[in-house]
Amino acid sequence: MVDALTQVAGAGAGAVAGANLAETAGLLLQSGEPLLPPEYFPNGWERYAIGGLFVGLGVAIIYLASGIIAGASTFLETTLxxxxxxxxxxxxxxxxxxxxxxxxxxxxxxxxxxYALLFQDGAWTTAVQPWRLFAGGILVGVGTRLGKGCTSGHGVCGVGSASRTSLVNVATFMLIAVGTAQLVAALGVSP
Structure with a gap:
């Protein structure tokens, strides 16, 4: 079981700790193969789990300290x-x-x-063309206004507080995102 995760997470003590965590969390199939496909997480899934914990902790601290839901679109509006x-x-x-x-x-x-400077050698790279990033940003901004909030407000805070509106919004975001990604891939569009 540890061998399967060692290949995913890398060598050393971190891999063994990741394997133990994965085993505890039920992230391995009975065959010992990882439940999460390694190709989806080339750097290991642990970073995503730790990032999620940090996001949750940050949101909880803001809410407990101020009573305000920490949605990113509201932060942008406030800055404006x-x-x-x-x-x-x-x-x-x-x-x-x-x-x-x-x-x-x-x-x-x-x-x-x-994080980029410490763990990615300062790399700020993407294969996506700048005009596509800009167009995507515009679409996300319009969608944020139409949905009365962003994925952080609805997905992290709203779902975490069992808001029915947020549950519907997140389900809608995800269904449309998956459908759009499948359509774009079928059309042969790449970054």
Missing amino acids: SYVSDLPRFNRGKYLRSRDWRVVFTVGIVGGAAI
Whole structure:
């Protein structure tokens, strides 16, 4: 059982710890093969699990300290209140909480940068063409407004608090995302 995960997670004590964790979490099939396909997690699944724990911890701390749900789209709107006179961005709830939200937003970007510098040799690479990233960002922004929130607000906070609206939104996000990915792949579109 440990051998199967050692190939996925890499050699050394971390692999054995990952194997024990995977065994405890039921992430191995009875044949000893990993339940999570290694090709989906070329660097091991542990990073994703730890990242999820950090996201959950951060969301819990913000909610317990302020009573505010930590959705990223709201953080963006709050930040825009510094540079826009539009009433949408200058509502009282945004103005009262914008300072700490900006610090949090800088922390998200800074945390990603630190991780990239420490664990990815500072690499900021993608095979996706810049115009596609831009177009995707526009579509995500429009979808965020239509869905009255983003995947972090609905997916992490809303589902975590058993919100029916968030459960429906996340199911919709996922079904459309999987369908779109399948359609795009069938059309032969690549990054």
